[in-house]
Structure formats: structure tokens, C-alpha cells
Amino acid sequence: MIDVIITGDVLKTIAKAMVALVSEARFHFKEEGFHSRAVDPANVAMVIVEVPADGFEAYTVEAEEEEEVIGVDVNRVHDISKTIKSKELVEIKVEDSEMVVKFGSVQYSVQLIDPSAIRKEPKVPNLELPAKVVMDAGEFKKVIQAADKISDHVVFRSDDTGFYIEAKGDVDRIEFHMSEAELIEFNKAVARSMFSVEYLKEFVKVAGSGDLLTIYLGTNYPVRLVFDVCDGKAKVEYILAPRIEE
């Protein structure tokens, strides 16, 4: 039995985060909270969404086993979430083979998908990433959107002079630089990897100005981007494989 109440912003975030990579996903409800995890069809990126029980306004989950797992059409939930305001309260109930999403005087009933028909969740890889950068997620979003206009890949790099994002077009270049003093947290480790802007521009959609982003970076190695969103009520993590520079 699942019967929870959530604010619109958290539901919107869950939907946006998952829809960036997949169209169907398994939603897990445990006693301690909600999580979902998926890998994109090309196996280039992974998303992990977590909302602890206290990120909900009300959270009643009675699982027969350790958790309740449902299969969800993420596109549908994304469509519905667009019609909900950020501060609106939304009740989500799972009944028979339906997820009922209720807000105001409106209630949507969305058919569930058999979880076993959805691609198996990946294991979260254990990555050793030397550099740690904490910055405003809205600032990061702006840079990625600007880079998208001139190139299809960006370089993230860090050393003791700060953290850099660089993109090179055919004739133009863009460089973003923040020193340790301008960053919220920075361990000055040396790292450098290149990534696809196609993916990054989808990821930043969950981020707003004022949200915290923690970047874990290595050299020619995947990056972990951890977004703290909705005033800390939800966490969205992306792991993205590097593109190898020629």
C-alpha cells in the first residue's frame, strides 16, 4: 500500500530527472523513502533520484516485502506534473494496477507497468574521483546552455587555480572559471575529463538558481553530478561517462 503526499516541485523534479534518460522506470518506496534509478538506452548515463520520507508531506508505505516497487510511464507523469504548481499538494496513491495522482479537484489515474517488463536497474558504480567542487547549480546550468550553442562537448577541469568548464566551437571558444574563493567548496585536486553537452543540457533542467551542485571529477573518467533540489527535499544524481579526447 502506497499513499503519500508530496509538493508539486518535488514531483516535477522526479519526473524531469527520470525523463532526461528513460521513458519507463521502477519507483521504489521503502520505509525510509523513495528512490528510482535508471540508465539511458546508450549506457552513457545513469540517474539516481532520492526523496527521503521526510521530503514528503505525508508518507504511508506498507510493504509486504522490504519495499513496494511499481513500474511507471515516466512521460505520462512528466506531462501531468507540468499542470501542477510548485507549491500545490499532490496525493499519490497506488491502487490495483493504477497510480492515482490527485491535486485540487482533479485526479489522474495512470496505468502501471509490470516492473519486470522494465529494464533492470544498474548497480551504482564505485568511482574514485579526486576532485570535489561545490557550486550554485543555476550558474552551472547557464554555462552548459551557453556551451551548447557552440559545441557538442565540454571539458571540465580543475587544478589549484580553480574549476574550469571549456567549450570550443569551429572558430569561437567559451571558458568558465571559478577560483577556490568563488566556489562554495573546492579541494583543488587535479582532474580533467570531456563530456557530451547533449546529456548535460538535459541534466541541468532539474536545477535552479540557489540549488547546490556537487561535482566529483576524475581524469578521463565518469563525472558525478549531485543536485540538491527543492530546498533539500530531493536529491538527483547523474553519473555520466566521459568522451575520450583525441
Place this chain on the structure above:
Amino acid sequence: MIDVIITGDVLKTIAKAMVALVSEARFHFKEEGFHSRAVDPANVAMVIVEVPADGFEAYTVEAEEEEEVIGVDVNRVHDISKTIKSKELVEIKVEDSEMVVKFGSVQYSVQLIDPSAIRKEPKVPNLELPAKVVMDAGEFKKVIQAADKISDHVVFRSDDTGFYIEAKGDVDRIEFHMSEAELIEFNKAVARSMFSVEYLKEFVKVAGSGDLLTIYLGTNYPVRLVFDVCDGKAKVEYILAPRIEE
């Protein structure tokens, strides 16, 4: 002789209301006020717009007969009305075969159409509709727009538990429900009819949050939707034929 002054919002409403169904219409100016009426080419819906003389800021109509009737290209008036602000004062004058629309330092001259070349206005049918529902028009608008995403028809129904709007997609459903306590007025009568969302989504364009909507509903029978808009200065009524459920 017609020479009236109207606020931008009222002119915009008249234009939006008519353009939902027709591209040409007869505008009637009587001593007691303005009205226009039209049926869409498919004979599925009728619109009736009324602005009493005191809904105008100034109203001078000197008719040779009981009323002055002009033929108007509704699309043109709609285009012009988009460039006018809601609170702007607009003078409308009919001179020779032109309608002159004047606001600020700008004046449009729109050629009139011979009223006899425009399809004859329908008689307003006398409908016995048991259920009466009064609610916020903005709320109704939101539900119709949501329903439009999953289906091309909706069911309106009422009984002593309240008023319902329901739409069923291939796999999903949406249900809107308001009890007597949540509605502004409700007579608890039993009724149920199905309607095309194509039409309804055009109708709701005249409505804003805070406007009053009165719904008169029967069973497998046309519905009357009466929108009180522009702070009561104008009334837009739609009559829509039902679609018969299989």
C-alpha cells in the same frame, strides 16, 4: 449612427468569443446594448455575446429602425484587439462602410461586410436542462485543458454527490470532482452528457480565474455554458450539442 467607447478587455472578449466559431458575424447595436450570435459551420455549437449599454464606457447608438446591424470580419477585429491593452479605452465608430477602431494615437479602419451576405443567425433553442452548476471559470478552463491532453471527448455529469468532469484516454483517466460545498451554486440534479473537447478548449479561452461560469446540463442533451467576464461587463454563452456515448 454608432459611436461607442469600450475597454480593451471587453473588445478582446467579444473578438475571442466569436472567433472560436466563425470568421464573420453580425454585430447588433440596440438602445439597450450590443449583442452578436452565431453558429459554427458544422452546426454543433452556438455562441451568444452580450454587452449591455452600461458595459460600455460611452454608448451612442441612433438606429433608424429598432437596431443598427453591421457585418464584421471577426478575424480582423481579433487581430486588432491583440494589440490593445486590457485597460486601454477604445472608440468604435461606424462610418459609411467602415468600422473605425481608435485607441491611443492609432486608428484602424476596417471594411464592413454586407450583413445580408453573412449566414443568418440561428434562433436560440429553448432547452430544459435540469442541472445547474456555478463554479470558477478558471478552474473549469484548467480541467478542459488537462482533459485535452488525454482524450477528444469529456463527460460532464452531476448527482447529489457533486459535479464531475471525466476524460478517458487509451490507458489513463482524469476525473474532476467538486461537491456541493466546493461549488458556488449547485442544485444536485442528476444529468450526464458527453462533449467534444475540440470545441470546449476554444470556449474556455474567454475565461479567466475569478470569472463566474454557470453550467446548465441535461442527459444526452446540449449544455449551456454561460461565462460572466470582464467584471460582469460582458456575458458569453455557448450552447454545445452532445456527442452520444456508445
Place this chain on the structure above:
Amino acid sequence: MIDVIITGDVLKTIAKAMVALVSEARFHFKEEGFHSRAVDPANVAMVIVEVPADGFEAYTVEAEEEEEVIGVDVNRVHDISKTIKSKELVEIKVEDSEMVVKFGSVQYSVQLIDPSAIRKEPKVPNLELPAKVVMDAGEFKKVIQAADKISDHVVFRSDDTGFYIEAKGDVDRIEFHMSEAELIEFNKAVARSMFSVEYLKEFVKVAGSGDLLTIYLGTNYPVRLVFDVCDGKAKVEYILAPRIEE
């Protein structure tokens, strides 16, 4: 050596003004300030942009000759300027064959173009234009945008009753009229010329409500439109050839 600081609104204005007519331009930096000038490929219109040194927040130009001249891809600068806020400070530095545009933590490097590869600037014609009209640029913009919907040319005319802008569609007409009392300045001279709306609608993009526009008008003769924008920090002048009325 060029190293200047400018507010976002001024950079946006320079970019918008030039991009209305050309995709490449020569930017001149003299001791007393910046200017650029260009003619469109059809030789119908000329643009002149001027920002005096005190329109910059900081202005360091050390020219070997009388001035520094660089060749600029105006489309690129326009794209970049869209990502900058009006009040943001922007540093522009010319280094080697690059123009570096820096704001916040972001820096764009744009390849320069050899100025000798860009079409030679025209001489500014010496025009005797009897009528002078000063009005709000935002008001002018609204009229041009309205005229654009019904015709591809407009007539500007003036006499002792005021200044007029007129457009005639197939069936409809629009007339804008301001008397001497409604205009900021007006010398009541008689003049009348017709112009292409295609050009005018591009020109008005630099203008906002509250900006000052001075119009110098003759009879079947080019018009000069001088826009004072960005709180007087920049001046954009367009000279547009007339279309001869049949």
C-alpha cells in the same frame, strides 16, 4: 590595445542595431568613443551606431594610428549578447586575433575577421530634410508592428496638423496621428515619403518605451531615424531610402 567595460544593455543594443542590416561589421575604437557603420546588401538602408567613451563603464583604447579597427562577426556577438543581462558588466578585450567577451565567470573568445575583407563603409550622405519630429520610440515601435500586419509599406507625413503614419491593406487601413501638443518636439514642416515596413520593423527592435526617437523627414526622400537608447549611453541612427509611390 582595446580593453573596455560596458553594461549589457549597451552591448545588446550595438549587436541588435548592426544585425538588422549586416552579418559582419567594422568596429572603430577612437579616443573619444566607439562607432560602427554599415549598409545593407541591397543598399537601401544604413546604420550608424555611436557610443561615446563616457557611455562605457571603463574605456582604455591605445591606438597606434588615430583609431583601432577590428572586423567582427555580428551574428556571434548578437548570440552572445542574448545570454547577458541588461545590467551585467561586460569586459571586452581584443587580444591577437580574438575578441574576448567576459561577464560573470564566463568568457567567450570570438575570432576576429580581417577588416579589409569586410565591405567598405559608406559615406554618410548629407541630406536636407525639412521636417523634424521627436517622439517616444516605444510608441513608434508599436505603430510599425501594427502596420506590419496589414501592409508592406507605410507613409510618413507631416504638416501643420501633426505627424502621421499610415498603412493601407487590401481592405483595411491604419492611421497613427500625433498633434504638435502630443509630440515632444515638432517643427510643423510639410513632408511625405513612403518606406518599406520590412526594414522599419527590424530597426525598431533597438527601441524601448521611454527612449527618444528623432525623425528627419523629406518628400520622396530618405528618412533619418535617430534613436537615443540605454539612458542616453548609445545612439543608433538609421537612414532608409524611400519607396516611390505610384
